[in-house]
Amino acid sequence: MNFCSQCGARVSLKVPAGDALPRFVCDACATIHYQNPKLIVGCIPEWEDRILLCRRAIEPRRGLWTLPAGFMENGETTMAGAARETLEEANARVNVMQLFAVYNIPHISQVYVLFRARLLDLDYSAGEESLEVRLFTEHEVPWDEIAFATVRNTLTHYFDDRRLGHFGMHVGTIETPSRATAR
């Protein structure tokens, strides 16, 4: 950030009065420009014993498989955002059911919020950001071609919970791109 989005003057990085962290503050109008983590919302779309994955048509991790998920928009709920992303990436209509996982990724200031969802029909297809969309049983999941640690952890917990007959809530932190922990 170099310029004030309100008045167009230069900004400086400084700690405002009463604050503890440096912020971009406008040299002219004194507006403080806070920068905050972003929410990624998405679904685990279920159809009988299978779940829907999307093969990414965009970077990062083009060609690898992921759950339908993306940046939450202003004015929507986490559930509405998860359904919208599933429609956009997989042309799939879902009934969003249960909050299943919340993952912190502090090194990129993101929080993933993922829901279990029921596919309403089999009329899905690849959206603009997907190369391919497919239903997978647990044993068909391409574990070596999963795009993100959040998705790998979520799927592992999902199938573990399903075997136990009870879906829990999973909160975890992805510490670095190469090391993932979850509880």
Added chain:
Amino acid sequence: MNFCSQCGARVSLKVPAGDALPRFVCDACATIHYQNPKLIVGCIPEWEDRILLCRRAIEPRRGLWTLPAGFMENGETTMAGAARETLEEANARVNVMQLFAVYNIPHISQVYVLFRARLLDLDYSAGEESLEVRLFTEHEVPWDEIAFATVRNTLTHYFDDRRLGHFGMHVGTIETPSRATAR
């Protein structure tokens, strides 16, 4: 938003190619400035059968009672943010335990993420944004002087769950300032 924070030129509201929503786009350098919902993280700090509330020293709702909570910062986890806000607003040290509530407030593009937390000692006091900090049993809670619908809903679920002997996960949506629904 009037000016590009990257180059200082004017921005226009337009739908970028491949997008579905209008965004602020720089007329000069074409940077797209996305605006996304903000996360509010906080705690229900517990001490035996009591919970800690803060009386707000700042607007909105100055003088009313709330749970310690505030905007999540870049680079931290939801749990770390919840503990930090509790330290800032109540000078209280907590062990963050269990994710308890996620509330959507779409009309102001906020998502509340609240955790159960255990107070580590009784050495708490009002932080800069609080007039007063106090422990309350269920029957002492000032129900008519609670600052926000999110806090009222969270406390109601909390005491209900405690009576049942099992703390669940609560996902809800605050539709308007005057009408609250939760499940």
